[in-house]
Amino acid sequence: MKPISRRSFLERSGTGMAAAAAIPALEAPTFQSRPLPAEERGREIHLKVNGKDHRLEVEDHWTLAEVLRDHLGLTGTRVGCDRGECGACTVLLDGKSLYSCSYLAVWAEGKEISTVEGLAEGTQLDPLQEAFIEHDGPQCGFCTSGQLMSAKALLNSNPNPTEAEARQALAGNICRCSNFNRYLEAVLATSGKGGSRG
Amino acid sequence: MVEELKTVGHSTPRIDGLQRVTGRATYSADVQLPNMLYARVLRSPHPHARILGIDVARALAAPGVKAILTHENCRLVWSSGDRVNKRYLFNNPVRFVGDAVAALAATNRHLAEEALKLIQVEYETLDFVLDAEEALQPGAVEIHPGGNLSPIISFRSTEPGKREPSTYVRGDLEKGFAASDFVFEDRYVSKHVNNAQMEPRVALAHWEGDKLTVWTPTQGIANCHRDIARDLNLALEKVRVVCQYMGGGFGNKNQCQDTDLMAAQLAKETGRPVKLELSRKEDFVCVHGRWPTSQNYKVGVLKDGTLQAIQMRGYSGMGPYRKSGGGISGVEYFRCPNVKTEIYPAYTNMAVSANFRGPPYPQGVFGIASILDHIAHELKIDPVDFYLKNVTRKFRDSIPYTSSGLLECIRQGAKLFEWKKRWHPAGSQQGPIKTGIGLAAGGFGASVGRSSAVLRLDSEGRLWLHVGVTDIGTGAKTTMALIAAEAMGIDMDKVRVISGDTDRTPYSVGESGSRTTSYTGYAIVEAAKDLKQQLAASGPPQGDEVLIAEATPSPRLEGKVRYSFAVHFVEVEVDTELGGVRVLKYLAVHDSGRIINPLTATSQVQGGVIQGLGMALHEELLYDENTGIPLNPGYYGARVMTHVDVPNVEVHFVETEDAYGPFGAKAVGEPPIVPVVGAVANAVFNAIGKRIKELPITRDKIIGAVS
Numbered sequence A: 001m002k003p004i005s006r007r008s009f010l011e012r013s014g015t016g017m018a019a020a021a022a023i024p025a026l027e028a029p030t031f032q033s034r035p036l037p038a039e040e041r042g043r044e045i046h047l048k049v050n051g052k053d054h055r056l057e058v059e060d061h062w063t064l065a066e067v068l069r070d071h072l073g074l075t076g077t078r079v080g081c082d083r084g085e086c087g088a089c090t091v092l093l094d095g096k097s098l099y100s101c102s103y104l105a106v107w108a109e110g111k112e113i114s115t116v117e118g119l120a121e122g123t124q125l126d127p128l129q130e131a132f133i134e135h136d137g138p139q140c141g142f143c144t145s146g147q148l149m150s151a152k153a154l155l156n157s158n159p160n161p162t163e164a165e166a167r168q169a170l171a172g173n174i175c176r177c178s179n180f181n182r183y184l185e186a187v188l189a190t191s192g193k194g195g196s197r198g
Numbered sequence B: 001m002v003e004e005l006k007t008v009g010h011s012t013p014r015i016d017g018l019q020r021v022t023g024r025a026t027y028s029a030d031v032q033l034p035n036m037l038y039a040r041v042l043r044s045p046h047p048h049a050r051i052l053g054i055d056v057a058r059a060l061a062a063p064g065v066k067a068i069l070t071h072e073n074c075r076l077v078w079s080s081g082d083r084v085n086k087r088y089l090f091n092n093p094v095r096f097v098g099d100a101v102a103a104l105a106a107t108n109r110h111l112a113e114e115a116l117k118l119i120q121v122e123y124e125t126l127d128f129v130l131d132a133e134e135a136l137q138p139g140a141v142e143i144h145p146g147g148n149l150s151p152i153i154s155f156r157s158t159e160p161g162k163r164e165p166s167t168y169v170r171g172d173l174e175k176g177f178a179a180s181d182f183v184f185e186d187r188y189v190s191k192h193v194n195n196a197q198m199e200p201r202v203a204l205a206h207w208e209g210d211k212l213t214v215w216t217p218t219q220g221i222a223n224c225h226r227d228i229a230r231d232l233n234l235a236l237e238k239v240r241v242v243c244q245y246m247g248g249g250f251g252n253k254n255q256c257q258d259t260d261l262m263a264a265q266l267a268k269e270t271g272r273p274v275k276l277e278l279s280r281k282e283d284f285v286c287v288h289g290r291w292p293t294s295q296n297y298k299v300g301v302l303k304d305g306t307l308q309a310i311q312m313r314g315y316s317g318m319g320p321y322r323k324s325g326g327g328i329s330g331v332e333y334f335r336c337p338n339v340k341t342e343i344y345p346a347y348t349n350m351a352v353s354a355n356f357r358g359p360p361y362p363q364g365v366f367g368i369a370s371i372l373d374h375i376a377h378e379l380k381i382d383p384v385d386f387y388l389k390n391v392t393r394k395f396r397d398s399i400p401y402t403s404s405g406l407l408e409c410i411r412q413g414a415k416l417f418e419w420k421k422r423w424h425p426a427g428s429q430q431g432p433i434k435t436g437i438g439l440a441a442g443g444f445g446a447s448v449g450r451s452s453a454v455l456r457l458d459s460e461g462r463l464w465l466h467v468g469v470t471d472i473g474t475g476a477k478t479t480m481a482l483i484a485a486e487a488m489g490i491d492m493d494k495v496r497v498i499s500g501d502t503d504r505t506p507y508s509v510g511e512s513g514s515r516t517t518s519y520t521g522y523a524i525v526e527a528a529k530d531l532k533q534q535l536a537a538s539g540p541p542q543g544d545e546v547l548i549a550e551a552t553p554s555p556r557l558e559g560k561v562r563y564s565f566a567v568h569f570v571e572v573e574v575d576t577e578l579g580g581v582r583v584l585k586y587l588a589v590h591d592s593g594r595i596i597n598p599l600t601a602t603s604q605v606q607g608g609v610i611q612g613l614g615m616a617l618h619e620e621l622l623y624d625e626n627t628g629i630p631l632n633p634g635y636y637g638a639r640v641m642t643h644v645d646v647p648n649v650e651v652h653f654v655e656t657e658d659a660y661g662p663f664g665a666k667a668v669g670e671p672p673i674v675p676v677v678g679a680v681a682n683a684v685f686n687a688i689g690k691r692i693k694e695l696p697i698t699r700d701k702i703i704g705a706v707s
C-alpha cells in the first residue's frame, strides 16, 4: 500500500475523527437549553447546580433527573430505572445523596445540587474519580456517576468508613456489571483505609 | 505459563476511564437533536389475545402527537426478533403481556405517555400457557400454527427447520446403562431471569434525506446495521449506526431491537428525529431474559465413579418468539462413552427468552453438576477427585482442544481453596448454622473467525486504530489498543481508538459469545504485520503522509476445538432456621489463554460470578398463573445483587499457551457465570445434606428442605 495524504483519508472516513483525537478537556460542555413550546408552559424556578445559578421554566411533574439531563445538558446523571430502584441517577442535594429520578425539580428550588460533572475542579479530578479509574470501577460505566455521588456523600459525612459502612452507604447503587468490589476498593482507598476489612 | 510481553499482559486502566468517571461518556440516551420527538409504546395487557380493533383517533388529536403506528398501518417485520416465524413490529394476535400494540411520537415524553392512554384497543382473549412442558401437552393452545415445539435452528444442525427436539448422540446409551454399577436419575429446574443491564433500551433515529442514522445501545454495530438495513429495505450505505458508549447488555443487545425500527419509521413519517425510550419495566418484560428450563437426567457409573452413560431430556421455555437457540449445555464438560441429550425448545406466553451471558450453560451446569455431585456423595468419592477423573480431555471425547488448562484449574484451585482442609461429609455439622463447600466446572467456546481492523500511522507517530467495537463494559477498546501497541511495538499513549460508528469503522464481529478479542484482536495483529512491512519498505510517514494497513483474516481451527475453561470453588453458610445463604469464600480459577489485561479481565470474572450468585440465590421473573401477568419486573422485584450482598471473589488465571487468537488470548467475558450456580448448589448440599433442585435457592426452599 502507498502512503496517501491524510486529508483524503479523513474525507473518506467521515467527519468527527479530529474530535475523537482530542484529549477531552474537563470544562462543562456547552449546551443550549431549548425554549418551551406552548403546551409545556410551567413555572419558573431557580436551581443552583455545581455552583452555577440557573433560572428555568419547568412543569410541576418534571423530575430533577429529567431537568438536569434534558434541560441543563448534564447527561452525566444517568437514568437506569426512573423509579428509585437502581441509583444511577444519584446526585447530591445540600450535600446528601438523592435519587434525582424520584425528586421533583420544583422541590429543588433554592437548594444546592451537585452532579458528577461538578466533581472535578477545573482539570483536577476528585480523588474518588482517580481511584475509580485506577481500581477499574466502571465496566460499562452506566452506574458510575451514581456510585461516585453516593461515595462522595459518604466521605463527606464519614471520611474514614469501615468496609461495612461503605457497603451500606452504596447499597442503593446497583451495578449489574457487578463490579461492586472494585467500587468498594476505590472508595476505601480514597478514604485512606484501602484494604481495611472492618 | 506464557512468555512475558511488553504491553500485553500488564494491568492497564481503561483508556476511556476519564470519560466514564466525569460523566462525559456519551450513551445513546444522552444524544439530543433539535426538533426531536419522543416515542412511547402501547403494550398488550393480555398474555394471548386477538386484536379486534384499534381506534387511534382520540390519541392522534391529543396535544403534541405527531404519528401513531399500529399493525394496521405498519407491516414491518423485525427479523432478528424471531428466527423462525415472521415477527412483525406489531403483531396480531399478541402473544405475551408486553407485546407491542402501537407506537406513538409526540413533542415530549409526557405528552406521549398521556396520549397512549387514549388509544382504544378491543381484544378477544385467548387461552395461554406459561410452562414449556405444559405447552407441549396435547390440547395446549397453539401459539404459532404447527404447534408449540419450536423447530431446530442450531447453527450446527444439519436439518434446520425440522420440528424435532435438538438431539445429540454418541455411543450406545442402553449398553452404557447395562455396563454401569449404579444408575441415578433426577430432575432440575431453572427459571427465567432478566439480563437487567443498567442502561435501558433506547433508540434515536434521524433521517437526512434518504440516509438514516440510528443512535442505539448495541453489542454489535455491524449486526445492528445489517438488521436495520434489511428490515427497512435500505442499502447498507444508507444506514449508519452509532454507539459510542454502551451501558451493558449481557446478550440482550446483540441484535437490532424493535425500538430501532419503530423510531426509524416514526422519524420517517414525521420528518423529525425520534427518540424512543423503554421504561425499566418494559426492558424487563419486552426485550428478553434467560430461558427457563427443566432437565431430566439419567446417569450410569462404575463403582469407582467412572462415567458410563449420560442421558438428558430437557425443555426450554422460549416465550412466543424464537430469538435464539434455547440449549441446555454442560454435559460436554465430561468424558463419557455413551451420551444422549434431547432438548425441546417450546413456545410459551411468557416474556421472550434468549441470550444472557453464557447462554445455555449456567442452567445446564446447575443440572449436570448437581447430579454428578450427588453421585460422588453416594459413592463416597471426594468431588475434586471425581472431577479429575471425569472432566473432558477432548471435545466430545473425540476432537482435540487447541489448549486446555482444565485439569490444572482443578488442581491449582483445590490447593488455593484448601479444599481438603475445608471438606466435610454433607450435612455432618451440628447446630442451626452450617457451612458447606462445593465446586463446579465449565467453559465456553473461544472460537476464531472473520473480523476487520484498519491501522493508520501518521507522521507524529500516532497509531489510529479503526475497529467496529462498542465496548459493552468488557474493556474492549483498551484491549484492542493493548494488542495494537504490542503488535506494533509502540507505547499505549500513541494509540487512538476509533470505534462505535459504522460510517467510520470496518466490520467487527458482534460483542457476544466472547469473540471480540479472538476475532477483531487477531485482525489487528494481522494488519500490524502489513503496517510493519510498509514501514520497513518506505520508512515512517512524513508531513501529510499516512501509512494505512487493513486486514480481514478468517482464521480456522483445522480440526480442533478451542475452549476457555473455568473451575469455581465456593464456601457458603446456611442458616437452617431462617433459610438464608451467605457466601463466605469464592475462588474462580480460569484458563482463558493469555490474559491481555489482567485488571479488566479480573473485573469481568468478578462480575460474572456475582451475576451468577444472583441467579443461584435470588432472581426469578414470577408470573401470576391465573392471568399470565409478570409480577416482579424491575430491580427491586428481581432482587438483583447489591453492595451489601456480595462476597469477596478471588480470581486466579491459569495461562495456557494457545496457538490461535492474538498472542494466544482466549474467551474471558462469558465463562465466569457458567459454573457459579452449580458450585453454589453443591455447597448448599454439602452444608445441609439436602439438595435444592429448583432455582433460585431461596429461604422458603431451604426451610422446606430441612424441616
Ligand code: FES
Pocket (backbone or CB within 6 Å): A078, A079, A080, A081, A082, A083, A084, A085, A086, A087, A088, A089, A090, A099, A100, A101, A102
Ligand atoms: S434512575 Fe433513579 S433510582 Fe434508578
Ligand code: FES
Pocket (backbone or CB within 6 Å): A137, A138, A139, A140, A141, A142, A143, A144, A174, A175, A176, A177, A178, A179, B198, B247, B248, B473
Ligand atoms: S459498571 Fe455496568 S452497571 Fe456498573
